[in-house]
Amino acid sequence: MTKRTIGLLFGGCSGEHEVSIASARAIAQALSAGSNAAVYTLLPFYIQKNGQWCDSAIAQQVLTSGQPLSSDLASSDPVDRWRLPPTAGDVDVWFPVLHGPNGEDGTIQGLLTLMQTPFVGSGILGSAIGMDKLAMKTMFAQAGLPQVNxxxxxxxxxxxxxxxxxxxxxxxxxxxxxxxxxxxxxxxxxxxxxxxxxxxxxxxxxxxxxxxxxxxxxxxGVVAREVECAVLGNEQPQASIVGEITYQSDFYDYETKYTEGKADLIIPAALPEAVTAQIQTMAIQAFTAIDAAGLARVDFFYIEATGDVFINEINTMPGFTVTSMYPRLWGASGITFPELVDRLVQLALDRNG
CATH class of the missing domain: 3.30.1490.20 (ATP-grasp fold, A domain)
Incomplete structure (x- = not known):
């Protein structure tokens, strides 16, 4: 069997650079685990905070250390920022693990589309709408999904x-x-x-x-429980079981989200069966509404007092560490982390291959 080369793309020019590194480390381990090691060859590429692409040797150093490359090592030549490493041509499937602007907003998806190489996740349109909250809400409204004012x-x-x-x-x-x-x-x-x-x-x-x-x-603002559902697939997406986020801070801000111990993930969420089914259906509707592909996490507000469910947002490249909500929801739904990564690569091939 011919092994496929997976271009793991991480880092990037956003405030979520460090989160991207953490997600990439977990995915790299999964691509090299069990049966995946027999079918995939990992080729990592690291994008520095200034936008400069680094070859696999440097990318592997970042994966190993878990720390961003020092800005002192960034080239001062603007041309270097747009020069792709020669080994980029060896990639069979790209796995862009880039969070935030310049990563999951359609920009890198446009570049990978021009490369004519399959890639994991949503395309230009789905990524752009999923990143822009106003465009996203417009599409949700068009699909008839209830939202807060x-x-x-x-x-x-x-x-x-x-x-x-x-x-x-x-x-x-x-x-x-x-x-x-x-x-x-x-x-x-x-x-x-x-x-x-x-x-x-x-x-x-x-x-x-x-x-x-x-x-x-x-x-x-609404007084509600915050619940999330993971979606996996292309034209026939599937929804995971539903999880809940609880925390003591005033709201789910950046510090709460990324500081260990500040938030708890409850999987599965203790919800009536009808509410769980409603959330799963709405998650797939949202996924379809923005033309998402591969993966997404959809967040909701559940107002227990009235039984109302409001969609909050969709994330087309959610955090992907072993403790992140997206892979944990699928783990609880019967798909292990390595199996999930393999499934995403196959979905990329099905859609773009």
Whole structure:
């Protein structure tokens, strides 16, 4: 049997660089485990924080250490940032484990599409919509998926016109009330997100979010349980069992998400069977609505008092460490981590091969 060369692509130019390294380490181990070792050859590629691609020797050093490459080692020549290592031509299937902007927003997917090489995960459209919260919500609404109330806000409304700004805050208070959440439209992992309860906090949160993105979203806060479902597949996607996230902090911010011990994952979530089935159905509907492929994690709010379920967001390249929700949900659904990685490679071949 001819072994396929898997180009494991990680690092990247986003605030989730370190998370990408952690995910890549787990996937690299899975690709080299058990029966996978007989059919796959691992060829890692590391993208530094400045965008420069590194060859497999350096990438392996980063995988082994688990630490980003020092910025002192980055080339000062702009041409080097766009020069792919020669071994990139040896890749049979790309496995891009890049989180956040420049990784799961359609940009790297566009490059891999131009390379005409199969790759794991959603294509340009699904990745771009999955990253942009406003575009995502528009597609969810089109699919008839229930969501919490929200408003779209532009940076110009926050910064450029002092006459508009007070009315903007008045409108937010009237339509959404407090508490509400202010978010950049196009960032991942809770970066730039604030929970606000007053006019002063709202103004500060809008200013902060506008510093990250020119498009913002403000969402009504709800008292709800936060549950998640994993999806796997292409044209006929499957939903995993449902898990729940619990935490003691005010909301599921970046620190809570990535600091050990700050949040607990409950798998399976203790939910009525009908609610679990509803969430699984909605997860597949969301996956289909944005034209996702391969994998995604879909997050929901479950309001226990009323029985309502609202879709929150979809993540087309979720965290992929052995303790991350996505692989744990599939593990609890009967698919081991190495089997899951193999399944994703096969789905990439089925879709793009």
């Amino acid at each position: 929200y408003m779209a806000v532009s940076r110009s409304q926050v910064w450029s016109n002092p006459c508009i700004y007070p009315k903007l805050c008045d409108d937010i208070e009237a339509q959404l009330a407090y508490p509400c959440f202010v978010k950049p439209a196009n960032l991942g992992s809770s970066v730039g997100i604030s929970k606000v309860r007053s006019r002063a906090e709202l103004e500060a949160a809008l200013d902060s979010a506008a510093s990250y993105d020119r498009r913002l979203i403000v969402e009504a």
